[in-house]
Amino acid sequence: MSNSGFKGSWPNYYLAEGEFFKEAIDRQRLAISGYTGEKNRSFEQRFSKSFREISGCEFNIPCSSGSSALALALEACGVGLNDEVIVPACTWIAPTCEVLRVNAKPVVVDIDIRTLCMNLSHVENVITSKTKALLSVNLYGNCPNPAELRQLCDRNDIKLIEDCAQSHGGVANGRKLGSFGDCSVFSFQQSKQITSGEGGAICTSDPIIAAHAHRFKNNSRVLDTKRACEFDVELFDLGPGVGTNAGLSEIQIAMVLDSQTRFKARKISVQTRMNEYSELARKFGVTVPQPDYIDDCHRYCLPLLFNDTSQKNNFLDALRTLGFGSFFAGSIYEPVYKSKKFEPKGQPRFRGLDLVSEDWYEQQCEVAERVHATGAFVHHSVFLNHENITLAGDALHSVFRS
Ligand SMILES: Cc1ncc(COP(=O)(O)O)c(C=O)c1O
Structure with missing residues (x-):
């Protein structure tokens, strides 16, 4: 620790x-x-x-x-x-x-x-x-x-x-x-x-x-x-x-x-540390999706899919306790149709247009909903620094300790 x-x-x-x-x-x-x-x-x-x-x-x-x-x-x-x-x-x-x-x-x-x-x-x-x-x-x-x-x-x-x-x-x-x-x-x-x-x-x-x-x-x-x-x-x-x-x-x-x-100079070391952290996460049964046709992956954030919502929340709570703010780690996006932003009828520029259907909020995308419920991200900058990764590793250990 x-x-x-x-x-x-x-x-x-x-x-x-x-x-x-x-x-x-x-x-x-x-x-x-x-x-x-x-x-x-x-x-x-x-x-x-x-x-x-x-x-x-x-x-x-x-x-x-x-x-x-x-x-x-x-x-x-x-x-x-x-x-x-x-x-x-x-x-x-x-x-x-x-x-x-x-x-x-x-x-x-x-x-x-x-x-x-x-x-x-x-x-x-x-x-x-x-x-x-x-x-x-x-x-x-x-x-x-x-x-x-x-x-x-x-x-x-x-x-x-x-x-x-x-x-x-x-x-x-x-x-x-x-x-x-x-x-x-x-x-x-x-x-x-x-x-x-x-x-x-x-x-x-x-x-x-x-x-x-x-x-x-x-x-x-x-x-x-x-x-x-x-x-x-x-x-x-x-x-x-x-x-x-x-x-x-x-x-x-x-x-x-x-x-x-600067990106060119650091991208390999960041990628290497992300790969190492992904290996650790996988040992705990956490999924890090990455298809095999990707030859070179320089991620904006590392996505981690937990088995359920409470595991994800425990991971994020552990990171918060260790000082990770929401810029550096958080939940994967909610499905776009759940966002309350899409009310174009209320905005004059969309007057007379029917761009968002009545059933917009009733849509259901099962995978996107599951990923939002169980998925977390860790920002690429966390992987610039070895001590931060040790801390993020501590957060994983604390979730799966029991
Ligand atoms: C997938 C994706 N598309 C578009 C944008 C929009 O970029 P900007 O914030 O520069 O407008 C972002 C920003 O985070 C994004 O993540």
Whole structure:
């Protein structure tokens, strides 16, 4: 039993020491929409190239959050009014909310206990002539079988959007997570492995989707680096389209670039410690779902499935006593249809639309409900520090001692 209390912190480095961060401050360039000079180009292009290493996509467009990335990705893939988008029952609520924000209808599918991601065998039961896209969330670093997922979407002629907010740097079937979809999205919110506090990215190898996403995020202005030589701005009004401003500031893009470097340096040691902890958990009969087609798994959080709710609660109580706050450990998400957030009829922007059906709250996804009742997560940053893992191990021992 360790004597010391939990010492968690995230991020684990002093931000101002970041190389790109320092450069961004020196350059006095704050945004892609700001003043430039020939030698003061925005970081967007550099990010787009450097993030290929994570997403496996040709075009990587930074934006203000993972949530805005989802809305932009949906719109760039042609999803709009009254289209249906298939989402998993177990996820952070953003993927469901953003489907509603583009005035489309979320259609919920239960998850697979082996992956905690969407159960692909249920998907064709809910596909209709209105289905436009499938939004697959790579929960806690896992993903559905990518080959099956791609075939399923191709067979039914629907777009595949991969939500990689929780699977930075993952590889399945020899390919980067993020490169299987027509489009993928990442989040750089503070809890994520690569972070700038808030932030996100839309990633794709399809130049048309990339052009749409870029335009929509910049109030329908486009980046034109050739013209930028002649003028003192990089964004130009070259075409139609009702967009928004969902840009990420230069300082934040610099933070993402620094954070990406640090992620690369630490990811193997974090993964090794997670694997060791998973082994310990499995010895107690706790399940750590991880499908075998995942070659390289860099989890946002480690999911642990206990045998019943009281075991899970005892584990979380033990962690709380040891000083783990709710940022570092907690219950796995409740099924999205249980969230009281989805009352769009009360919001003026949804007036006249029928996007959430009367029986929304009556849905039942047996696996998602069980996983919420018996599942806990431990944040990736806990695995940066050996003493914290000893403590988390003590919590497991205390649950199974009797
Ligand atoms: C699976 C998933 N998708 C989307 C998001 C939204 O990202 P953001 O918080 O950057 O808007 C999150 C955030 O936690 C997430 O976990």
